[in-house]
Amino acid sequence: MTTSYNQIAGQSLERLAALSDGIFAVAMTLLVLDLRAPAAAAIHNEHDLWRALVALSPRLLMYMMSFMTLGIFWVGQQTQLNHLVRSDRSLSWIHLAFLFVVSITPFSTAFLAEFIQYRPALLVYWLNILLLGTTLYFSWVCAMGTRLVKPDLPPEIAIAIKRRIVIGQSFYAFGALLCIFLNTYWSIGFIVLVQLYYAIAPRIPGRSRA
Amino acid sequence: MTTSYNQIAGQSLERLAALSDGIFAVAMTLLVLDLRAPAAAAIHNEHDLWRALVALSPRLLMYMMSFMTLGIFWVGQQTQLNHLVRSDRSLSWIHLAFLFVVSITPFSTAFLAEFIQYRPALLVYWLNILLLGTTLYFSWVCAMGTRLVKPDLPPEIAIAIKRRIVIGQSFYAFGALLCIFLNTYWSIGFIVLVQLYYAIAPRIPGRSRA
Amino acid sequence: MTTSYNQIAGQSLERLAALSDGIFAVAMTLLVLDLRAPAAAAIHNEHDLWRALVALSPRLLMYMMSFMTLGIFWVGQQTQLNHLVRSDRSLSWIHLAFLFVVSITPFSTAFLAEFIQYRPALLVYWLNILLLGTTLYFSWVCAMGTRLVKPDLPPEIAIAIKRRIVIGQSFYAFGALLCIFLNTYWSIGFIVLVQLYYAIAPRIPGRSRA
Amino acid sequence: MTTSYNQIAGQSLERLAALSDGIFAVAMTLLVLDLRAPAAAAIHNEHDLWRALVALSPRLLMYMMSFMTLGIFWVGQQTQLNHLVRSDRSLSWIHLAFLFVVSITPFSTAFLAEFIQYRPALLVYWLNILLLGTTLYFSWVCAMGTRLVKPDLPPEIAIAIKRRIVIGQSFYAFGALLCIFLNTYWSIGFIVLVQLYYAIAPRIPGRSRA
Numbered sequence: 001m002t003t004s005y006n007q008i009a010g011q012s013l014e015r016l017a018a019l020s021d022g023i024f025a026v027a028m029t030l031l032v033l034d035l036r037a038p039a040a041a042a043i044h045n046e047h048d049l050w051r052a053l054v055a056l057s058p059r060l061l062m063y064m065m066s067f068m069t070l071g072i073f074w075v076g077q078q079t080q081l082n083h084l085v086r087s088d089r090s091l092s093w094i095h096l097a098f099l100f101v102v103s104i105t106p107f108s109t110a111f112l113a114e115f116i117q118y119r120p121a122l123l124v125y126w127l128n129i130l131l132l133g134t135t136l137y138f139s140w141v142c143a144m145g146t147r148l149v150k151p152d153l154p155p156e157i158a159i160a161i162k163r164r165i166v167i168g169q170s171f172y173a174f175g176a177l178l179c180i181f182l183n184t185y186w187s188i189g190f191i192v193l194v195q196l197y198y199a200i201a202p203r204i205p206g207r208s209r210a
Numbered sequence: 211m212t213t214s215y216n217q218i219a220g221q222s223l224e225r226l227a228a229l230s231d232g233i234f235a236v237a238m239t240l241l242v243l244d245l246r247a248p249a250a251a252a253i254h255n256e257h258d259l260w261r262a263l264v265a266l267s268p269r270l271l272m273y274m275m276s277f278m279t280l281g282i283f284w285v286g287q288q289t290q291l292n293h294l295v296r297s298d299r300s301l302s303w304i305h306l307a308f309l310f311v312v313s314i315t316p317f318s319t320a321f322l323a324e325f326i327q328y329r330p331a332l333l334v335y336w337l338n339i340l341l342l343g344t345t346l347y348f349s350w351v352c353a354m355g356t357r358l359v360k361p362d363l364p365p366e367i368a369i370a371i372k373r374r375i376v377i378g379q380s381f382y383a384f385g386a387l388l389c390i391f392l393n394t395y396w397s398i399g400f401i402v403l404v405q406l407y408y409a410i411a412p413r414i415p416g417r418s419r420a
Numbered sequence: 421m422t423t424s425y426n427q428i429a430g431q432s433l434e435r436l437a438a439l440s441d442g443i444f445a446v447a448m449t450l451l452v453l454d455l456r457a458p459a460a461a462a463i464h465n466e467h468d469l470w471r472a473l474v475a476l477s478p479r480l481l482m483y484m485m486s487f488m489t490l491g492i493f494w495v496g497q498q499t500q501l502n503h504l505v506r507s508d509r510s511l512s513w514i515h516l517a518f519l520f521v522v523s524i525t526p527f528s529t530a531f532l533a534e535f536i537q538y539r540p541a542l543l544v545y546w547l548n549i550l551l552l553g554t555t556l557y558f559s560w561v562c563a564m565g566t567r568l569v570k571p572d573l574p575p576e577i578a579i580a581i582k583r584r585i586v587i588g589q590s591f592y593a594f595g596a597l598l599c600i601f602l603n604t605y606w607s608i609g610f611i612v613l614v615q616l617y618y619a620i621a622p623r624i625p626g627r628s629r630a
Numbered sequence: 631m632t633t634s635y636n637q638i639a640g641q642s643l644e645r646l647a648a649l650s651d652g653i654f655a656v657a658m659t660l661l662v663l664d665l666r667a668p669a670a671a672a673i674h675n676e677h678d679l680w681r682a683l684v685a686l687s688p689r690l691l692m693y694m695m696s697f698m699t700l701g702i703f704w705v706g707q708q709t710q711l712n713h714l715v716r717s718d719r720s721l722s723w724i725h726l727a728f729l730f731v732v733s734i735t736p737f738s739t740a741f742l743a744e745f746i747q748y749r750p751a752l753l754v755y756w757l758n759i760l761l762l763g764t765t766l767y768f769s770w771v772c773a774m775g776t777r778l779v780k781p782d783l784p785p786e787i788a789i790a791i792k793r794r795i796v797i798g799q800s801f802y803a804f805g806a807l808l809c810i811f812l813n814t815y816w817s818i819g820f821i822v823l824v825q826l827y828y829a830i831a832p833r834i835p836g837r838s839r840a
């Protein structure tokens with residue numbers, strides 16, 4: 001009896017995109033709240049101030065890392081939604097699950113930065129990235145299955161979207177595994193390199209214009 | 211004399227949708243602020259860190275619950291607005307009342323999580339859900355009465371939207387009543403089950419495609 | 421020489437509306453952060469919890485008042501923007517000034533609630549409302565002067581928009597003046613009544629359909 | 631092999647604009663959180679309250695300055711995006727870098743306000759403005775190079791957009807240099823004057839209508 005409601009619910013792509021942009025915007029700025037000017041009482045000259053700035057730099061780096069991670073998945077989600085005709089209730093809920101993980105990302109990044117030498121912290125961070133990838137992959141499979149994608153979508157684009165997630169997640173999983181054989185620093189280094197590649201790579205001239 | 215202004219005020223559905231998405235986005239991420247990495251001084255090895263993570267899990271659960279509640283009503287509001295031609299001043303104010311209750315939801319969820327064994331906490335939480343449903347129901351009745359819905363809306367959809375709210379709210383009210391005959395844990399368990407049904411049900415294949 | 425840039429800058433109404441909705445959404449939810457569950461240690465039974473809830477109610481009222489004030493001006497700004505063809509650089513900056521005052525509103529409401537018996541608190545609150553009205557009035561005058569309004573706008577609508585602001589601000593100013601002859605409680609009571617009228621009035625059947 | 635994905639990723643101007651408006655909205659309201667009503671215990675009469683208000687005014691000024699800086703670059707980004715046909719992956723990442731700097735702006739403004747007499751604080755603030763200008767300039771060069779701008783864009787507009795950034799940044803750099811020859815107060819005064827010019831100038835009648 002409720003099927004009728006479920007058929008008409010959650011169809012607006014615009015609303016889904018707008019909610020996503022709102023949640024991404026808040027999640028991307030949450031960690032700025034941790035950047036605070038040092039107490040004026042502790043600063044007596046310019047030298048003290050330079051030192052206070054240097055002491056702030058790990059937080060700034062962590063914030064950049066969180067921003068970059070979210071940027072990668074913002075581009076990924078957008079690319080999917082651009083190829084849809086409309087949404088439906090199931091797809092809206094998959095994206096709500098995705099957005100939930102998005103909103104957790106600043107926490108797990110801060111958690112990793114605080115306990116960088118411990119494997120559980122790395123595991124939490126990797127789990128976060130894995131869940132972002134999984135929900136996004138599942139969303140695409142679902143959209144393909146229920147024919148929400150634009151009818152004229154070339155099949156190679158559908159494949160490219162899936163392949164990108166699988167390849168990316170394989171690299172992240174490999175990076176996470178490094179902490180068993182080597183240590184967490186190798187893991188983080190590898191994961192950040194993969195992320196930097198995804199963020200900067202397309203800017204290389206000749207590729208982005210291809 | 212002011213009627214003339216009231217006739218032209220608050221007609222933009224796009225603005226109403228955008229404000230709603232903004233308020234939902236902020237409300238959905240508010241409780242992440244309570245997820246904080248444990249103090250580094252208290253963590254001496256990986257075992258401590260696992261324990262700290264387990265200690266954080268009730269807050270994470272509570273956050274998920276708040277996110278899910280808001281997700282249900284976000285889908286509900288969107289479904290209504292999708293079927294309107296435009297808004298007017300009255301409808302804008304009904305939705306502003308709805309959004310006010312939306313922004314209170316993280317508080318009442320946190321309140322329930324903190325005092326889970328006390329009936330006033332459950333009552334506050336249930337009142338919150340009741341107000342979300344009531345404003346949304348009232349908004350639909352108003353939109354139908356002032357002919358803001360699309361002229362080609364099939365009457366069964368209009369009925370489905372009202373029926374869904376009434377059935378949902380009946381279940382929530384029944385759940386809330388359980389705390390009188392049994393205790394608050396039964397109430398919460400029942401309400402969460404109803405919410406999970408509303409969030410996950412349409413994903414069952416065969417129904418969402420019907 | 422820079423005129424050429426100024427001629428093309430800030431023309432997007434959509435961007436102005438989206439930024440406005442974002443700032444309104446954040447401003448409208450800022451005061452929720454002050455609603456916090458009471459410390460669990462101080463609550464030993466349901467009676468304590470009821471008392472803690474009652475103790476929270478002034479903050480909730482203050483939050484409602486801030487939400488309602490912002491709602492009134494959100495509707496007002498939206499009504500203006502709905503009648504424009506495009507924006508320009510000057511109009512964008514007038515609205516940025518308006519949005520600055522919007523973002524200050526939660527502060528001045530909290531300030532009034534905290535020092536309700538003192539006239540400076542009332543003056544700050546009234547100044548806030550005055551600035552909201554002034555920037556909005558100025559924005560309309562500017563849009564009319566630089567022909568940004570839709571060419572088919574009936575002149576009575578242009579007049580209705582200006583009249584509404586002038587009448588509203590006159591009532592608020594009268595309310596503020598009451599604190600000189602009577603006291604601040606009379607002022608606040610009068611201002612809240614005016615706001616309630618603006619928020620609820622159009623819902624009266626027969627007028628909103630007129 | 632991943633080129634295919636990069637070709638289709640990040641093309642939505644609407645999403646980019648919406649994320650930008652969200653991040654600007656949050657960044658523009660972040661410093662309001664520092665405006666807090668003084669402790670009620672310290673206020674015994676209206677005179678105390680006036681003094682507390684005066685004590686709050688530097689924070690309010692700092693907040694206005696941060697709001698104005700962000701407003702200038704919001705208008706600047708919007709002006710660019712208005713002239714594009716679509717985005718691509720590279721451009722999205724340049725704007726994500728721009729938005730990262732946007733979200734840092736409240737921090738560097740607060741930092742400057744706290745340590746106004748020290749040159750490192752001024753350097754941080756100027757670096758922030760420089761990065762905002764640089765990313766925006768780079769974004770325009772990139773959009774021109776990869777033909778993302780509307781094909782009918784008059785060349786003088788393309789030049790006007792670049793010239794505005796270069797002239798603005800030259801003034802800011804000159805202002806920053808003043809702290810070497812004079813002191814930081816001269817630098818700040820000069821920079822604020824330049825910003826005020828950019829914010830208020832086009833409102834001068836006769837120019838905005840030209």
